[in-house]
Amino acid sequence: MHVLILGGTTEARRLAELLHGTPGLKLTNSLAGRVASPRLPPGETRVGGFGGAEGLAAWLSEQAVDVIVDATHPFAGKISFNAARAAAATHVPLLAVRRPGWVPVEGDRWHEVGSLEEAARALPALGRRIFLTTGRMGLAAFADLDDLWFLVRSVDAPEPPHPARMEVLLDRGPFTLDGERELLRRHRIDVVVTKDSGGAATAPKLTAAREAGLPVLVVRRPSVPEGVAVLPDAEKAAQWVREHLEQGAFPAVD
Known part of the structure; x- marks a missing residue:
């Protein structure tokens, strides 16, 4: 199974660490290239854009990607919407990992x-x-x-x-x-x-x-594209991917 992680965040690196070396799984990390010296995660890494939703859809098909995990920054809205459109066009399952937002407390x-x-x-x-x-x-x-x-x-x-x-x-x-x-x-x-x-x-x-x-x-952060399943951390996302690998079908996202 080929997993594409749209990354550049702590969650993306953690997810790559959790999934790297899993038997039967090929891992590709995608970085936008906006940071001069990024911290590279384990697994294959590509740097740079895909050329919009159409370019990403073509890449998904060429590389036989089985699932996309969008673990980009909560404010990287453009790539998230491109991923949603590309996933819909190619029928590739898409999961988003989004750390919970901050909540004000007394005194703020x-x-x-x-x-x-x-x-x-x-x-x-x-x-x-x-x-x-x-x-x-x-x-x-x-x-x-x-x-x-x-x-x-x-x-x-x-x-x-x-x-x-x-x-x-x-x-x-x-x-x-x-x-x-x-x-x-x-x-x-x-x-x-x-x-x-x-x-x-x-x-x-x-x-x-x-x-x-x-x-x-x-x-305020932008919303996740409508219809995209969301999990709050890398651990739950890794479990979701492994369950699919074992079952051959994507489990529901709670």
Whole structure:
């Protein structure tokens, strides 16, 4: 059985680790190629796009893929919808792995918004020194906010357009609570901007912001394509794949 993992996340790497070496299973990991030095998972790896839904459908047929596991980032919406269309066109079963989103607790000062553009419009009323943790790909939304100062954290250096007053911090999670506390203090941050990525690796910034009484702009994640089965972690996804391998039919997703 040939399994294609659409990856680039902690869950995708964990799933590849769990499935690698399983008798009767061929594993291909697909990475978008947006990170210069990605952490490669076990198994075969391809890097780069497929050419939209039609290109992915053609690749699925050429490579005789039996199942797709979409374990991409919760905000990688384009590939998820392309995968859904390609799976429907080729009749290849599709499973999505999505870590649960963050939930505010007492003391949080969250402002939920629907997009980076909406976050940019809300920022001037909330503060002047911004900790921007939404990645390097969406900085254009904040490029016109010349009166604000940004600390931008990303894995790779961003390219224009981006805010004029900006300091870049190149780093990769997981991050510690003590480290996030010190970062907020040292840079005199008064607003945090994040996507609702979920997971533990980058969650300490939310705790640090809560302790400091800072507002947090949280960009809501896009929905999973309609009709796609969803599991919350790699362990359950690996079990689902193994059950199919053993039974020759895909089990229902609870």
